[in-house]
Amino acid sequence: MPARLRGRGLLRYLPLLPAVLLLLVFLAGPVFWAFQASFTNTGLTGRHARNPEWVGLDNYQRLLLDPVFPLSLGLTVLFVAGSAVLGQNLLGLALAVLMRRARRSVSALVGTAVVAAWVLPEIVAAFAAYAYFSRDGTLNQLLGGLGMGRPDWLYSWPMVAVVLANVWRGTAFSMLVYRAALNDIPTEVAEAAQVDGAGGWQRLAFITLPMIRRSIATNLMLITLQTLAVFTLVWVMTAGGPANASTTLPVLAYQEAFKFGDIGYGTAVASVLLLIGAVFGVGYIRLLREEKQ
Amino acid sequence: MTAPARASRVAPSSGTANPVRPRDRRSSPADVALLVLGACFVLPLLWLVLASLDAGAGHETKVPAALTLDNFAAVLTPGLLLQPLWNSLLLSAGTATVTMAAAVLAAYPLSRYRSRFNTPFMYAVLLGTCLPITAIMVPVYGLFVQLELLDSVPATMLFMAATALPMAIWMTRNFMDAVPVSLEEAAWVDGASRMTALRTIVLPLMRQGLGVVFIFVFIQAWGNFFVPFVLLLSEAKQPAAVSIFSFFGQHGAVAYGQLAAFSILYSLPVLALYVIVARGAGNSFAMSGAVRG
């Protein structure tokens, strides 16, 4: 690694200014306000709209007693673990590995299909996913055609449906990351392994994966954080239902703040979400740091 | 990872096939597996295409009784499609440009100077990606009211740029790390300032990476519904993400065929942009540079 050069004091950090200003004014400021609002009973309408009162930890206490909250917390973890950590990550890796072995035309074709879902505007992707999983949707038409049952995905298996939809939508990111990471593995290493007679699986497990482990850790962190914030996809597909069976934390925060006009409670939920993001983030950073040493 | 390995990726030859894969060895199991996976990714889009060509579309997937372009004709009006698309283009391109400019400036000191403050800063910023924007829209609206910025397209761009900055700075910093400092040093000897060297030497070398950042931000802005909906008041300024809601009637009735046709026309520009950028960036989409830790 090239030695980073010494500059002249704080002045050399001047180029950071525009970004820092933007982040402070438009992101940190509102986040701070939101965090503060979580200690009040601020409402969108009603008697607390204009004259909110400080209620201390009431909103957080309510969260702990609210039966929906633990459910929502669990669903959020399930959603992130299922669709990002397992789904997008493993499928992305599998696609990247397969693409190196397949014909070039095939991998280009499939790559385009995978990326198309990622490039689609969120709202369009969400409608497409809704139509796909709906009772008379494509998936059930296929299953029916194969003589299997036609389960009511959005009703009986709402989490399965939204997890699969998010895998469909987000795998492209991991695939692109892993394709590029695999391309960076020096040729000699792979050839040496082949000469040693290592099989495909062995090469993958003992040579390829360890070599791209930093890409894996970073990719996991990024897709985890991105998946934590997913709202539109779930909202359009199930709106959190039935019976809160797919109410992830962003959906819960939106419902509380806008449907029930309880901004104080809604921002408390969002604050918890940020905390979870921090916990995940610190976890991955630890992982990365150990790698460095 | 070593610096030479990184630098090799930005060399002009990076688009060529990886020598690890013997070019003539064909592995049909991999082809088949890939094609199956690819088909899974295409299936949810099937409804979109079929419904757009069907005058009597519902959310079931069916081959239209008669193919018709009526849906496209119905949505291809200046008020419904063209003006909103133009607005989307303006908003997304503006957001992506502002984001990239701020990200490049910010990435330079983060990449070139060694400081204990760099890493915590990066991670703190990155945490912003897990925040659902809906959770902070109330304070953001309040901020815009205070600043009298409601209904201002440039201000909306700035806000969207702020939300996109965390990922953008992270990616840009990593791309910049891959450009060896030694190349810049030569320019300094010639008397160029750091910013001149950044512009003339570093940026051209990382243009693939910049393309990746640009399209990443552009796609997000293109699909964003809630932010422009809340922050822009005039109908004439609203992007396509907002006008797509025209297809939901007062009592929520949906014109499915038109919705599908609109979705397709709305998605085409980003798909096209992706193809252009991906071509320029070589087949691996230069992605791993974006996320290396």
Added chain:
Amino acid sequence: MRRPALKSMSLIASALIILTACTPESPESSSKTLKVVYQKTDSFTALETMFQTAKQEFEAANQGVTVELQPIQGNDDDYGTKLALALRSPSTAPDVFYEDTFKVRSDVDAGYLLKLDSHLDGWADWAKFDDGAKAAGRADDGGTYAVPLGTDTRAIWYNKKVFEAAGISLPWQPHSWQDILDTARKIKADDPSVIPFNMYAGKATGEGTVMQGFYELLYGTGATLYDEESGKWVVGSAGFKDSLGFLKTLYGEGLAVSPAEALDANVWKKVFGEWFPNGKLGATVEGSYSPSFWQDGGSYEWPGYAQDMAVAPFPTQDGGAPGAVSMSGGWTLAVGAGTKEPDLAFKFLSTALNRDNSLKFTLDSSQIAVRSDVAGDAGYQAANPFVKDVSGLVSVTRYRPATSDYPRISAAVQEATEVVITGAKSPEQAAADYDAAVTEIVGGDKTVRK
């Protein structure tokens, strides 16, 4: 809250904005401006038409006053969100706006709406408004804060062909819940592939569940949701349990749609678009606006609806007085509490709602007239074959107790219906859960056992 912090951020941000060359709108000239906010979608332009006309009339009659129309493109929820945000700040609050009846009370609590009593006294047309509809704009203090644009009622819509095929004599009019069950069972026995009698339930259909379903049951038992006199929410009523029990029977015997279908937010589209036109549904509880879906230019055009469909008032539990139950919603126009020109704002409101504009809007959006001169118009009465039936229900109709707690209470009711139709809980358990939820939401001192 946090105004100081926002202010200091403002300075930084202003500098930033100037750098990026923002063009702020030029300061307003000496002429007066009224800002009008309303909802508009591609398929809902009746309001747009009304305000465009009113703008022309008003500007011609009031020189020097400009009306600035600011339509919001979005569904009801998104419109509500954006309007609420605008109302929060005096500088963005509109002078005149389109307001859902069920938000009136909470927005009055928030101090967003101007009390209109003194203005209404001087408006001759006000006497022509229906008394029941006037109640929709009234707040807890007895003052009127909003003027109704139109209203709607709910009734049973049934398919005559399906009923005939099952040998039920027409016209059909149930006199009790038992009549409904008897008829539904008969239809099912005759043709099991038909859905005999649907009622919305569960959270997916949202307000549809309570407005076109549960409240028709509850208010027919003699119980209420909210005790207007004491201002308290009712818990522990037998009527609540009975109503849930009826839904349990209906869904349990397969007389309604399957629970899975009921919990799909789009189930009502099938009701209008598929099941009724195809003769797959016997009857359902729906709004007076139903014909607007089937008319020319509607979302689900069905030329035969006038011949095939019929309307019957929803009966009370045992046929007790007044014999029928209906619910009403609808929208109003209101004036912002912070308006600088209250007289002009009200004048614009009264222009928008004069006889001609009201008539056109009522016809365009299939509303029930709230003005006697509109109701008496021949064009209105001939708009569709059911105008007379559904308008008559105004005499028995009820409005939601739309306090600021209402959205949560409504969600708790929806939850109760959901656990009952899915069989997760018995009506008794669900009612007990509802009581606990209400107590949690409003506090024990705001509930009353009846």
